[in-house]
Amino acid sequence: MDTADSASTGTERSRGRKGKRAVRRTQTASMADVARLAGVSSQTVSRVSNGYAGVNEETREQVLAAMKELGYRPNSAARALKRGEFRTIGVITFNLSTTGNMRTLEAIATSAAQEGYAVTLLPVAVPTQDEVRGAFSRLGELAVDAVIAIMEVHLLDAATISLPPHVQVVVADSDAGDRYAVVDTDQAGGARAAVRHLLDLGHSTVWHLAGPEESFAAQRRTDAWHAALTEAGRVPPPLVRGDWSAESGYRAGLRLADERDCTAVFAANDQMALGLLRALHERGRKIPDDVSVIGFDDIPEAGSFLPPLTTVHQDFAEVGRLCVEGVLRRMRHGGPEHGTTLVPTKLVVRGSTAPPAGDA
Amino acid sequence: MDTADSASTGTERSRGRKGKRAVRRTQTASMADVARLAGVSSQTVSRVSNGYAGVNEETREQVLAAMKELGYRPNSAARALKRGEFRTIGVITFNLSTTGNMRTLEAIATSAAQEGYAVTLLPVAVPTQDEVRGAFSRLGELAVDAVIAIMEVHLLDAATISLPPHVQVVVADSDAGDRYAVVDTDQAGGARAAVRHLLDLGHSTVWHLAGPEESFAAQRRTDAWHAALTEAGRVPPPLVRGDWSAESGYRAGLRLADERDCTAVFAANDQMALGLLRALHERGRKIPDDVSVIGFDDIPEAGSFLPPLTTVHQDFAEVGRLCVEGVLRRMRHGGPEHGTTLVPTKLVVRGSTAPPAGDA
DNA sequence: CGTCGCGATGTTTACGTAAACATGCCGTCC
DNA sequence: GGACGGCATGTTTACGTAAACATCGCGACG
Structure with a gap:
C-alpha cells in the first residue's frame, strides 16, 4: 500500500507538473497533499486545521500525523481570500x-x-x-x-x-x-496632578515648559496646567515652549534660570525636563532647593536623572x-x-x- | 410558520445570496466589476492594475476611470495566493x-x-x-x-x-x-575607539561597565575593551557588570566611586552611563575632572546629560x-x-x- | 421493520487574481 | 495577394482554502 501510494505520487508529480512546480511541492505542502497522505478528503484536513468539532479522534490523529510529516502550514493568503x-x-x-x-x-x-x-x-x-x-x-x-x-x-x-x-x-x-x-492618556488629569503637587509643596505658582503648538497632547497639558493654576487662584506665568527634545528643554532652562521668582517648573515631557535640569544646574540653580522640576511620561531613565525626576507616569x-x-x-x-x-x-x-x- | 419561514429563507437564500453578494459588492469591487463597467475582460484590468505594457492607451484610461468610480482596490489576499x-x-x-x-x-x-x-x-x-x-x-x-x-x-x-x-x-x-x-554595528571598533580616546587623553587605564553576560553585543564590547587595553600595554581593571539599565549603572557607580584609582570608565551603553554619572556625582566625584565617562549608543538625550556624554554613535x-x-x-x-x-x-x-x- | 436523525466524512464550488494560452486584427514582406 | 509576425485583447485555468451541500452508515424510535 505504502509503496504503491508513494509510487503513484511520484509518478503523478513527475508527469503532472515539471520542474518548478515539483520543486514547489516539496517546499510547501497543501491541504490536498496532507489529505492524500492521511487518506481523507481535504475538507477533513480543513476541519482538523481549524479545530472543528465533528471529527473522529482517530481520523484527527491521522491527519495531524500527516501534517507533521509533510510540515504542513496553512496558506494564509488562501485563508484570507476565503x-x-x-x-x-x-x-x-x-x-x-x-x-x-x-x-x-x-x-x-x-x-x-x-x-x-x-x-x-x-x-x-x-x-x-x-x-x-x-x-x-x-x-x-x-x-x-x-x-x-x-x-x-x-x-x-x-x-x-x-x-x-x-x-x-x-x-x-x-x-x-x-x-x-x-x-x-489622561493628559489633563496628569497635568493637574503635577501642578497640584507643586502647589501643595508651597510654591506660589508653577511655570510651564510646553510641547510644540501643533501637538494636541501638548495643548491639553498646557490647558490643564493653566486651569489648575487659575482654579487655585494663582497667576500663570508666561508660557515657555519647547519641541519635546532635551535640547529645547536646555534652551528654555537657560532662560528660566534668569527668572528669579521661578521656583517650580512643569515640563511637558521628561526629555525637556532633562535639558532643563542641565541648564539650571549650569546656571547654579540647585534642584530641588532653588527650583522644583516635574516631568511627564516617566521614561525608564527618569529615576536616574540628577536629581531623580518627579514625573507623571503614563501607562x-x-x-x-x-x-x-x-x-x-x-x-x-x-x-x-x-x-x-x-x-x-x-x-x-x-x-x-x-x-x-x-x-x- | 416555521416551515414557511425556513422555506422562505431557503428561497431567499438563492436570491439572498445574491443580495449578500450585492452588499459586498458595494464594499469592495473586484476586477470583474471593473471589467464589466469598463467593457473589457478582467485580464485587461489585471494588466492595467499591474502596469503591464501592452495595453492601448484609450483602453487603459477607460479601465482607470472604472477603477476610480468603483473605488477598486486589488485584493492582496488573492494576489498573494496567485x-x-x-x-x-x-x-x-x-x-x-x-x-x-x-x-x-x-x-x-x-x-x-x-x-x-x-x-x-x-x-x-x-x-x-x-x-x-x-x-x-x-x-x-x-x-x-x-x-x-x-x-x-x-x-x-x-x-x-x-x-x-x-x-x-x-x-x-x-x-x-x-x-x-x-x-x-561594529561593536568592537566602537569599543576600541572609546578606549583609545580615553588612553589618548592620558588615563593610565580604563574601567569597564559591561552589559549582561548573555548579550553578545555586550560581550563583544567587553572583549574589544580588553584587547585595546592589552595591546596598549595596560592592565585591565576588574570588570564591573550591569544589565543595561540606568539603575544598574547607578549601583555600579556607587562601587566605582570608592576606587580611588579609577579615573576613566567606559560604559557599555548610555543608560548605564547615566546612572554612573548620578552615582559619581552623589559621591562627590567631579566629571570629567575626577572621572571621565564614556557611553555607547548616542541616544538622543546623551547630549543633555550632566555633563553632556561622550559616547559612541551607532547608526x-x-x-x-x-x-x-x-x-x-x-x-x-x-x-x-x-x-x-x-x-x-x-x-x-x-x-x-x-x-x-x-x-x- | 422502516425511516428518521445525526454524526462523520466526501464533493462541489467560489473567493479574486494573474499566468498561460487563444483569438482576431492589421500591416508588411516576398 | 497570401502567409506571417506582432500587438491588443479575450478565455481558461489554477493558486489553497472553507462554506455549503451531499452522502453514507448506524442506532433509535414509532
Missing part, C-alpha cells in the same frame, strides 16, 4: 522614536498577538497630510482588517476617504475626535491594549463608536521636587 | 523598548516600504528559546516572505526548523553567525536598511549568504571626558 479577513491590524504612525509611541506600539503588538492578530507597520516619513494620505492609500491595498493610528486626528483629515469602508480606525495619542474612536501599555480591544470590538459589533477612552496617569514623586527655599 | 508571495517582511523581536531595537525597527519599516514591502511585527514576550520557537512557528503560518530577527543568534537555535524553507532570515544585533546572515538606521537590503537580495538571488555585515560607529566627544586630574 474568509475575507486577514487577521491583521495595521498601525500607521510617523516618528516611532518617541518613547510613548514606541511603547504603545509594543503593547499593540502584544495585545494583538494574544487575540491571534498580526500587526503590520506602516511608517510615514513626514507628518504631512499628503504623506498620511499616501500611507492610508497604501494601507487600502494592504492586508489589514483594521487600523490603529498613533498620531494627531487632524493629520487624518481627508485621508480616510481612501480607506476601504469596512476597515475600522482607532486613534491613539490624539485629541478627542468625533469621527474616530480615540484612546489616550502606554494600557493605551495600546485598549486600542486593540477597541478596534476588535468595533470590527465584531460593527458599530462605529466615537468618543474618547482615557487611561489614568500616576504621579511619581522622586527627588526633583521640594518645598520652595525658605519654606518649612 | 503570486505565491506576500510582499511582507516579518520582524521578530522581544523588548522593543531599547533605543537600538526600536530605531532599527523604524529603519526596517521605512526601507521595506520603499521597496514596496510591508512589515509585520512579531513580539516575543520572554526571550527564551521556547518563546522564540513559538513565535517562529506562528510566523510560519504568517503571511511573510522573509524574516528579520533582532536578537541574539543563540535564541534562534532550534527555532528555525519550523520556518518554511524558502523564507530567508537575517539577524540584526547579534554575534557573527554561520547559519544566518548577520548585520550589526541604527543603516543597520535596519542593510537588513532589508540583505533579506531582499537573498530572496531574489536565492543564495543563502552567511557572514556578517558591519556598520561603522563614530566617536562623539562631548563633555564627560577629559585628561586625568593633575595632567596637563
Whole structure:
C-alpha cells in the first residue's frame, strides 16, 4: 500500500507538473497533499486545521500525523481570500522614536498577538497630510482588517476617504475626535496632578515648559496646567515652549534660570525636563532647593536623572491594549463608536521636587 | 410558520445570496466589476492594475476611470495566493523598548516600504528559546516572505526548523553567525575607539561597565575593551557588570566611586552611563575632572546629560536598511549568504571626558 | 421493520487574481 | 495577394482554502 501510494505520487508529480512546480511541492505542502497522505478528503484536513468539532479522534490523529510529516502550514493568503479577513491590524504612525509611541506600539503588538492578530507597520516619513494620505492609500491595498493610528486626528483629515469602508480606525495619542474612536492618556488629569503637587509643596505658582503648538497632547497639558493654576487662584506665568527634545528643554532652562521668582517648573515631557535640569544646574540653580522640576511620561531613565525626576507616569501599555480591544470590538459589533477612552496617569514623586527655599 | 419561514429563507437564500453578494459588492469591487463597467475582460484590468505594457492607451484610461468610480482596490489576499508571495517582511523581536531595537525597527519599516514591502511585527514576550520557537512557528503560518530577527543568534537555535524553507532570515544585533546572515554595528571598533580616546587623553587605564553576560553585543564590547587595553600595554581593571539599565549603572557607580584609582570608565551603553554619572556625582566625584565617562549608543538625550556624554554613535538606521537590503537580495538571488555585515560607529566627544586630574 | 436523525466524512464550488494560452486584427514582406 | 509576425485583447485555468451541500452508515424510535 505504502509503496504503491508513494509510487503513484511520484509518478503523478513527475508527469503532472515539471520542474518548478515539483520543486514547489516539496517546499510547501497543501491541504490536498496532507489529505492524500492521511487518506481523507481535504475538507477533513480543513476541519482538523481549524479545530472543528465533528471529527473522529482517530481520523484527527491521522491527519495531524500527516501534517507533521509533510510540515504542513496553512496558506494564509488562501485563508484570507476565503474568509475575507486577514487577521491583521495595521498601525500607521510617523516618528516611532518617541518613547510613548514606541511603547504603545509594543503593547499593540502584544495585545494583538494574544487575540491571534498580526500587526503590520506602516511608517510615514513626514507628518504631512499628503504623506498620511499616501500611507492610508497604501494601507487600502494592504492586508489589514483594521487600523490603529498613533498620531494627531487632524493629520487624518481627508485621508480616510481612501480607506476601504469596512476597515475600522482607532486613534491613539490624539485629541478627542468625533469621527474616530480615540484612546489616550489622561493628559489633563496628569497635568493637574503635577501642578497640584507643586502647589501643595508651597510654591506660589508653577511655570510651564510646553510641547510644540501643533501637538494636541501638548495643548491639553498646557490647558490643564493653566486651569489648575487659575482654579487655585494663582497667576500663570508666561508660557515657555519647547519641541519635546532635551535640547529645547536646555534652551528654555537657560532662560528660566534668569527668572528669579521661578521656583517650580512643569515640563511637558521628561526629555525637556532633562535639558532643563542641565541648564539650571549650569546656571547654579540647585534642584530641588532653588527650583522644583516635574516631568511627564516617566521614561525608564527618569529615576536616574540628577536629581531623580518627579514625573507623571503614563501607562502606554494600557493605551495600546485598549486600542486593540477597541478596534476588535468595533470590527465584531460593527458599530462605529466615537468618543474618547482615557487611561489614568500616576504621579511619581522622586527627588526633583521640594518645598520652595525658605519654606518649612 | 416555521416551515414557511425556513422555506422562505431557503428561497431567499438563492436570491439572498445574491443580495449578500450585492452588499459586498458595494464594499469592495473586484476586477470583474471593473471589467464589466469598463467593457473589457478582467485580464485587461489585471494588466492595467499591474502596469503591464501592452495595453492601448484609450483602453487603459477607460479601465482607470472604472477603477476610480468603483473605488477598486486589488485584493492582496488573492494576489498573494496567485503570486505565491506576500510582499511582507516579518520582524521578530522581544523588548522593543531599547533605543537600538526600536530605531532599527523604524529603519526596517521605512526601507521595506520603499521597496514596496510591508512589515509585520512579531513580539516575543520572554526571550527564551521556547518563546522564540513559538513565535517562529506562528510566523510560519504568517503571511511573510522573509524574516528579520533582532536578537541574539543563540535564541534562534532550534527555532528555525519550523520556518518554511524558502523564507530567508537575517539577524540584526547579534554575534557573527554561520547559519544566518548577520548585520550589526561594529561593536568592537566602537569599543576600541572609546578606549583609545580615553588612553589618548592620558588615563593610565580604563574601567569597564559591561552589559549582561548573555548579550553578545555586550560581550563583544567587553572583549574589544580588553584587547585595546592589552595591546596598549595596560592592565585591565576588574570588570564591573550591569544589565543595561540606568539603575544598574547607578549601583555600579556607587562601587566605582570608592576606587580611588579609577579615573576613566567606559560604559557599555548610555543608560548605564547615566546612572554612573548620578552615582559619581552623589559621591562627590567631579566629571570629567575626577572621572571621565564614556557611553555607547548616542541616544538622543546623551547630549543633555550632566555633563553632556561622550559616547559612541551607532547608526541604527543603516543597520535596519542593510537588513532589508540583505533579506531582499537573498530572496531574489536565492543564495543563502552567511557572514556578517558591519556598520561603522563614530566617536562623539562631548563633555564627560577629559585628561586625568593633575595632567596637563 | 422502516425511516428518521445525526454524526462523520466526501464533493462541489467560489473567493479574486494573474499566468498561460487563444483569438482576431492589421500591416508588411516576398 | 497570401502567409506571417506582432500587438491588443479575450478565455481558461489554477493558486489553497472553507462554506455549503451531499452522502453514507448506524442506532433509535414509532
